[in-house]
Every structure is written in structure tokens, then in C-alpha cells.
Amino acid sequence: MCEANVYLEIAGHEELFMESVDMIHPETDGRLLIVDIFGDQKIIQGKIKHISLLNHKILLEKTEIG
Amino acid sequence: MCEANVYLEIAGHEELFMESVDMIHPETDGRLLIVDIFGDQKIIQGKIKHISLLNHKILLEKTEIG
Structure with a gap:
């Protein structure tokens, strides 16, 4: 997988935010919808800082609302 | 892998932009540095629109410079 x-x-x-993530969908309002392989979802006001697929790691940072 | x-x-x-990508690093100037598993790099002015890891697919869209 x-x-x-x-x-x-x-x-x-770096703090673990969500494990076993399948999908990340940036919304137009600056939030990120994150879905794991079980279908559980989290939403965070933030942006993607780094993706390393071979390391199975995605790093986010929080951003200001608005 | x-x-x-x-x-x-x-x-x-959707047009294929780069295969076998390991790493994506958003720069502060709005560009994305993309590195494949062979170490080859591409840079594009754009943003991540959708990530689906189980489908091995990342979708980008171009953005305006500045």
C-alpha cells in the first residue's frame, strides 16, 4: 500500500497529524481535506510544505484563516 | 515502489507532466519543485489540486506568476 x-x-x-492517508484535496478557501485509507476525514487550515512519497511522508504547516 | x-x-x-515522482516541494515563490525517483527535477509555476496516493496520481494546475 x-x-x-x-x-x-x-x-x-513535526507532529503526526494523520496516518495511512490516501487523499489530500486542497479546497479553494485554503483548507486541506485529508482522507485516510479507511475513509476517515480531517480538515485543516494549512498548506503542503513537503511531499516525500518514497518516505511515505507529507508535511503540512498551519496557515492563518482568511 | x-x-x-x-x-x-x-x-x-489532464496531461502527464512527470512520471515516477518521489518528491514535491512547494517553494515560497509559488513554484513547485518536483523530483522523480531517478533524481531528475522539474519546476513549474503551479499548485497541487489533488493527491490520490493509492491511485499513484497527483494533479497540478498552473498558476499565474507573481
Whole structure:
């Protein structure tokens, strides 16, 4: 399986935000819809900072609303 | 291997932009640095529109410079 773990960069370190992610869909309002392989969803105001597929890792950072 | 193919949405259809991509790194200037599993790189002014890891597919769209 080729899912990835999504991490959130907070104050210089990386926190696991969601495991086994299949899909990320940036919304037009600056939020990211994230869906794991089980169909569970999370939404976060943020942007993608780095994707490394061979490492199964996607790094996000939070952004300001508006 | 868990690389993905990167497609570019142009005029409503999807064109293959780069195969076997390992890494995507959004730059602060709005460009995306894309690196495949062989280390080859491409840079495009654009943003990520959709990621589907189980489908090995990442969809981009071009954005305006500046």
C-alpha cells in the first residue's frame, strides 16, 4: 500500500497529524481535506510544505484563516 | 515502489507532466519543485489540486506568476 503519514510542523518540530492517508484535496478557501485509507476525514487550515512519497511522508504547516 | 505520476490540468483535461515522482516541494515563490525517483527535477509555476496516493496520481494546475 502506498499511503503516507501526514505530519504537521509546529514550532519547529513535526507532529503526526494523520496516518495511512490516501487523499489530500486542497479546497479553494485554503483548507486541506485529508482522507485516510479507511475513509476517515480531517480538515485543516494549512498548506503542503513537503511531499516525500518514497518516505511515505507529507508535511503540512498551519496557515492563518482568511 | 510508491512513486506517483504527476498530471497537469490544462483546459479541462489532464496531461502527464512527470512520471515516477518521489518528491514535491512547494517553494515560497509559488513554484513547485518536483523530483522523480531517478533524481531528475522539474519546476513549474503551479499548485497541487489533488493527491490520490493509492491511485499513484497527483494533479497540478498552473498558476499565474507573481
